[in-house]
Amino acid sequence: MELQTENLDTVTAFKRILLCVDPTVASARAAAFVPNLANKETHVRIVGVLENARAVIPFGPLAAFHLSAAHAQLLAAVESACAVAKEMFTSSGAVVEIQILDLVTHGGEVVHELTKCAQDWKADLLVMGSRQHQGLLHWIEGPLSEPLMKFAECAIFVIPERCDFVWRGGPQRILFAADGSSASQEALRTVARLANARTDLRAVHVLDLAALLTDFVPHTLLQDALVEQGDTALASASELFEGLTDAGGPRLDTALLRTDEANDDVAHAIVREAARWHADLLVMGTHGRRGVVRCLLGSVANRVVAVARTPLLLVREKDIP
Structure with missing residues (x-):
């Protein structure tokens, strides 16, 4: 297609x-x-x-x-x-x-x-x-x-390999994963340089409800804290994007997503939203972790690469001046 x-x-x-x-x-x-x-x-x-x-x-x-x-x-x-x-x-x-x-x-x-x-x-x-x-x-x-x-x-x-389309004239529907980090902000700067007045942009932040299971802190308190964190990340992305684009440029839409409470993760939530929204480019910031930290925490970007059907642009945190 x-x-x-x-x-x-x-x-x-x-x-x-x-x-x-x-x-x-x-x-x-x-x-x-x-x-x-x-x-x-x-x-x-x-x-x-x-x-x-x-x-x-x-x-x-x-x-x-x-x-x-x-x-x-x-x-x-x-x-x-x-x-x-x-x-x-x-x-x-x-x-x-x-x-x-x-x-x-x-x-x-x-x-x-x-x-x-x-x-x-x-x-x-x-x-x-x-x-x-x-x-x-x-x-x-x-x-x-x-x-x-x-x-x-x-x-x-x-x-x-499973991507079933090609661009004509560049990406026109860009989905951006925002987590409030410096890597995420640098990725948004790249998105701003790729976009034009006819580009549709969507920034998403995923609440990982599957990670909220705990015996020590009430579920609702943790969820409220994650919602607040997500709202802050999306507001920061919107503010930064407005400062990067000229008047009449593309508009940034935002959405707070949630994983299912079982058998789900952030990577699959991002990929599902990219498919639902018909994104033709997915952009993420990566932290470039190595060694034991990477083994313990894993990488959302790695998991997205493994399951995505949408072209994926990964912007490294270490590239930031």
Whole structure:
């Protein structure tokens, strides 16, 4: 399905976009979105990721596997995917270049090499497709976007493989998850730069009712406190957005959402609202936690990536000046 939106002149919020490309369907879907974020002021680097053939075909040597021939075949597929992606920018006016990231030559893992590419090139946006596996395959592979969120220092734009639309002229219905944090405020600043007068914006804050179960504090007191916190976060978002946009710009709508009291979480509540409201872009701030804290608390952004069908823009807290 294609969103029926008009072609609009876009002032991009990103000047240096690193687009990760490989021969998968998820990668092709991601590449189709990026020209809508680019104009003549944008520099795009398309990085074709060529994995080690031994990793892609681990049982090859047991079946008279010819490593050099497999490497050449994989290289041809990646080069073709990069060429197709570059053609998409013909009318954008953006400066586009291609880099092949050959993990046989460079060594290392995909995540660390992509992170290094983004840092060395000073990218302000890293774009990739997300393969959302289910069951055992999810635990074996997992989405590449999840470990990248730990290490990349720039914003990350993730397009789920299950996304069934493309933009025309940029995002026109942007759903923003507000929690009152500095990361959330920086994400809203990015939203303001992406929006135009015909963009519909919706800021949501989720009350996690499933987390209110306790024997020590009355349920109603905790819920009242969370409601107050949510109202404050949404009011802060509205105030900040009004200060970022000119008169006649897009209007920000707000909503306080609630999870079910059992078998639910914040991530699924956000994804449900994005589907119900027909959002074509979901924006979240991330705190970039690592180590034990991340293991204990988990990441709402990670869970959203795992279940979303809507393109997701993640803005890092550490990017704030």
